[in-house]
Amino acid sequence: MKLSRDLAEFEHRIGHRFARPDLLVRAMTHSSISSDTRPDNQRLEFLGDRVLGLVIAQVLMEGDRAAVEGQLAPRYNALVRKETCADVARAVDIGSVLKLGKSEQVTGGRRKMALLGDAMEALIAAVYLDAGLEAAREMILRLWGDRIRTVEADARDPKTTLQEWAQARGMQPPVYEVTGRTGPDHAPMFVITARLEDGRTAGGEATSKRAAEQAAARALLTEVGDG
Incomplete structure (x- = not known):
């Protein structure tokens, strides 16, 4: 071939x-x-x-x-x-x-x-x-x-790290919201947006909500300079 x-x-x-x-x-x-x-x-x-x-x-x-x-x-x-x-x-x-x-x-x-x-x-x-x-x-x-x-x-857990980052600056814990979903029921793809109290956001996608939240937290850590 x-x-x-x-x-x-x-x-x-x-x-x-x-x-x-x-x-x-x-x-x-x-x-x-x-x-x-x-x-x-x-x-x-x-x-x-x-x-x-x-x-x-x-x-x-x-x-x-x-x-x-x-x-x-x-x-x-x-x-x-x-x-x-x-x-x-x-x-x-x-x-x-x-x-x-x-x-x-x-x-x-x-x-x-x-x-x-x-x-x-x-x-x-x-x-x-x-x-x-x-x-x-x-x-x-x-x-x-x-x-x-x-x-x-x-290897640090990004959701925990992001929450600690926010609390150290007197903010409320980050909020995670499902902002999209694609694919069939047996193989969904979730899009999650992580939002800080000061308005900064970042998104992540994965085949489970938990993994998408982790990806969003990781992206937001990069956005705030701690990723």
């Missing part, structure tokens, strides 16, 4: 050339356009999540041999969560090579956090199946980059 030009350029962005190009095509195929002859990336996503978890867990343990489980767990969660996977996906512009059905294209699927995060996990699995664990590890470390080094700050 010969890759299209956009996928060939994408190989260069991620630093891995596929011996089995069909794996990359499958990793970039969303269920909205799949068929009997064109499998989607859901099974790869399932595997990639586990490969990412193994690599990140090992890297964290090797990077801080004195850390206890209670210190490692929040760092791990910060690095493997869907929002982080989506951020990495945006950095290599996965959205431009995702194969989506018309319905997802119309509703902005190339920008959706869940779709981008899933595609990144599927990509990790594709590299793993194509060239083994070491190749997947190398790509993860390359694409995650400074996120691993700076994870201690990112």
Whole structure:
């Protein structure tokens, strides 16, 4: 199989050339356009999540041999969560090579956090199946980059941090409001706006209200200069 030009350029962005190009095509195929002859990336996503978890867990343990489980767990969660996977996906512009059905294209699927995060996990699995664990590890470390080094700050619970920031300045706790919802009932996407007493706001989106609130709090912390 010969890759299209956009996928060939994408190989260069991620630093891995596929011996089995069909794996990359499958990793970039969303269920909205799949068929009997064109499998989607859901099974790869399932595997990639586990490969990412193994690599990140090992890297964290090797990077801080004195850390206890209670210190490692929040760092791990910060690095493997869907929002982080989506951020990495945006950095290599996965959205431009995702194969989506018309319905997802119309509703902005190339920008959706869940779709981008899933595609990144599927990509990790594709590299793993194509060239083994070491190749997947190398790509993860390359694409995650400074996120691993700076994870201690990112591992803080953003809602708690934002509330502490507000209270330290004599403000009421932040208010979180659902300002949007898209997608079917079985796979909703929530948009949450976090608002401070002084009027500053920021938004976040995720597949659960809790995760969207966390994303909104994180964005507002960045807005006020404490993120």
